[in-house]
Amino acid sequence: MPSSRTVGLVVNGESRSLDVEPRTLLVHALRDGLGLTGAHIGCDTSQCGACTVLVDGRAVKSCTMLAVQAEDVEVTTIEGFAPDGVQHPIQRAFVEQHGLQCGFCTPGMILTASDLLSREPDPDDATIRRALKGNFCRCTGYQSIVDSVRTAAAALREGDAA
């Protein structure tokens, strides 16, 4: 049985070292190793997006990346998305526009939206919907989520401090 090894991860701006097996998925390392349970596991097949985190600012399904692949890159989870405790404009928009119900998909939705808005500051609804294709929601019917992302985009364009 391959032995575990120590990997250095940079998570939410902090350097962390963690013992993992080479096969350990990033999502398990975050949840079980670091207690960052905002990344959720919802499917086996790299589809639902509940485990989405940012890797160097880009949305990635942490169930489809090994922890060892994340060595020395910047990982941001929902817990570190608003480091100073003030809600990020995307988070605020999800609260105000009712962009969640059960909330299980919400961290992934927010982080995918962050990736989208970092490249497309003013996306139309079709662009938002296409960007969220890899984030399943069973509660909302998506419309309030699209509203949230559109609202967040406007806030960010207006220079709302993150």
Place this chain on the structure above:
Amino acid sequence: MIPAAVEHVRPETLDEALDALTDPEAKALAGGQSLLPVMKLRIVRPSVLVDIGRLGLGGVQLGDNELRLGALATWDTLESAPELKRPSLAALAGCAAEIGDLQVRNRGTLGGSLAHADPASDMPAVVLALGAEVVVRDARAERKLSAEKFFLGPFTTALAPGELITEVVFPLVEGSGSAYAKVEHPASGFALAGAAAHVTPDGKRSVAVTGVGAHPFLLPADADPLDALTEAEIYGDRFAPTEYRRHLAGVVVRRALDRARENMEKAA
């Protein structure tokens, strides 16, 4: 779901990676978007993963006569690269944009997908229709395989043990147009039928289909593509029976050809 136990090495250089890949139980790990899902299902159980993800093989190089794409170019790169925003290469960018989802496109790579050779994956059709060559290397030598000779069956390619895709080279044809069209499976997003078409000003056309057979394939250049499909061996399954898939293949072939011609006109 968790993969079976595996070792992981991250070589510093391509040569070291090729050395590591001489282990017959080794598998190259690039973005992992094809490999890790099948490892989680434990369909694939390598003893060691050779992590090539940081070898810097992701470049996009546009020359006068050819486009060279590094094996580690991600779908996201292909979707957004300015070099690919031309009518002759529209199939590449257009296809990349339709693969998986945003997160998958951020990590999934050209080389990884071609090596995985899912019979319903999109990009092989484009690689075929554009007449690309797949550059592969092992610890001893490099060789070039025409795309047509690369795909042999479901999840089966002409890659020999120990070989790694390093680059895919696309010839450039002045004034041509290309396009990719697909109808996706509503669950997996893979192609129920996908077609890539490439048309050139001298009236030549090249059309390849994916998702409908054991592997993606080129339609004969000298026959009507729709006639060729009536002869082709088409897969059927529970969701999409053979008759429907054959029909769908005809639809996407026509759509791809129409869009490729539109793109060629834009080029003119």
Place this chain on the structure above:
Amino acid sequence: MTESVIGVARARVDAPDKVTGATRFAADGHVHGLLHARLVLSPEAHALIQRVERNAALAMPGVVAVLTADDLPLTGAGSDRTTEPLARTEVVFAGQPVALVVAENEAAAEDAVEAVVVQYEPLPAVVDVEDAMLPGRALARVVEEEAGGGDMESIHAGVDNGQEDGDEEQLSDNVLDTVHRSSGDATALLETSDVVVSGTFRTPWVYQAYIEPQVATAWLEPNETLVVSTSTQGSFVTQRELARAFGLPLERIRVVAEPLGGAFGGKLALMEPLAAGAALALRRPVRVVLTRAEDFQATNPASAQVTHLKLGARKDGTLTALTARMIVDRGSNAGWGVEGITTLLVAGPYRWKAHDIRGYGVQTNRFTFGAYRGPGAPTAAFALETLLDELAAELEVDPLELRLQNAVVEADVGVSGNPFPRMGAVEVLERIREHPLWKTRASLPADEGVGVAAGYWPGGTEPAAAVCRVNQDGTMTVVTSAVDMSGVNTGFAAIAAETFGLSPDQIRVVAADTATGPYSGASAGSKVTYTVGAAVLKAAEAAREKLLKAASEELEIAPADLEVVDGAVRAVGSPDHSITVAEISAKALRFGGRYEPIEGHGGSAQTRGAPSVAAHLAHVRVDQETGEVTLLAHVIAQDVGRALNPALVEGQMRGGVAQGIGWALFEELVHDESGQLLTSSFLDYAIPLADRVPDIDTLIVEVPAPDGPFGAKGIGEAPVIAAAPAIANAVAAAVGIRLRELPMTAPRVWAALEDAQA
């Protein structure tokens, strides 16, 4: 007066935690010494278990135990999922849990599952539900078990099964239950009707597809209390089920319902017996968290159903009679099925002069049936609302007008034999009639169409209680044991705020567990706001009475002359004469204090349901080349009683419609002929994604429920019911084909178009 908070959109009370990752779902909590379990599932649909070979698995690193049914301290009789969480001798569906591998970590458990070898003696698999009913057919269960005594049916929709009668058909023992509802001579009336339409409709097994897979964690406290922390819709019902399984007194079981990552009917006492059984057997904490593949195979989706339906009408559009034969595939569920409710709802929100409806609950070797949002309703509505459209076409009348003409009003007697309470069937149909989409439907481009359909949900009831406690700082804590599945806690805050006289920001709603909380039933059957909300209202009133009594002494003004505004009690007409809630509470909650704590307990026992009805418009485009149906727009008008928080109400309406889109176009669990599941991942089972759901226009209609808090009623289930038939009717309007089977996948639509052309 303070402005009312009822009817005002406010953010959910749980939203801040959910957007920051602070919410701890049931798989998230850290438990010291936790073991992880993985299931060994049967690959056979029907077989006898001969032998479980576990030594190889036990020898693997990290493996603590491989448990079979005999290893769990089960005492309850029966072969339901509570009393037989692991198959004892007979497996009755592929995917049934047979053993539990428990290990120090998930990876080790997953590794060891592969090493457990189970030998089976295969038996004939019963997979064709109609064939299974015939006398002499092989049975889906051959080993006799004493019946259990669960109460799962009443959780969702307590409906009776119509009358017993003597003219029994010859049926096999796979038929577990028959229902017969009749009134008048329906057959004779159909014969004399001017127009009659009929059809056989098939709907598949459909998966709840909550995004959080099923999970439960169980451990023993040092005092031998069994604690179960779980993702469930109901804590008290889970406690009762565990007591039934393990023969424990209720006081020894404490069930903690964690924040729920979606459920929609599917999360009730499936995982807890496994986790609790393992924890009791091993005396260590055990967590069972399903992979998605396990969740697809081993849980409890909605039944497949076959509905034979015939309707008649007079030339003037008056509906005459309906006859129906409805076959419900219960899979392995011997405890309950939807034949009771689906035979009720197949009549829809319409008046009939006669009816003859038969329902059959049939066991097969497929899954264990479970509830899914409006159980038995979408299947019935698909048949009824399709045929109503065909009837309208035959009569050459507007399909919406036909529905309006026959829509029930208060006191019309339904097929249950009981009069309908006030319900806005006419109102919702009138609202969509005025919608631009309906008015302009004649001028759509080719291959586009608009369809209409309606459906209702009777609404459940169950006694419930709540506590409202004012804290020393003048804020209020509302305590219930209701699981917040749909935003009910946000509604409770509004109800308490409005009733007591605080701002909703000053109210915190907490969900208590079975050791500490007031009673509440499961969050199911569209009843929580209607029942627990009513209890919260009474609790807030009781707390307010105590507040006014204390304030009356402080201000020396009679309680009747006091009002509570913005967190202060003041004299009516003399606002300067006041004392804050915080000041009063501080005087009560201290050593030597003079007043009773400002705290109220309230209960409710609703005796009549408050049905909710919704009407839909769907606008589709059909790609005639590929058969793909694209939903371009959708409109829903729903009678919600009173929208306590319109934003949340709209969220329920849109979410229900989205699931209805899944029924219509995408969702289908498929078995092969041997009972093997062919769709055990989201790669095979499609649900509506962001790019396939259009904007959904919501029209809130308020016909107050007399007994509901501020007129509110349960609204969660109604919006899903008639979405699929509206889409089916839109497809028919667009391209002239009518599918009798859901979902309307591209290959099916294409085949139907081909047939129509041939």
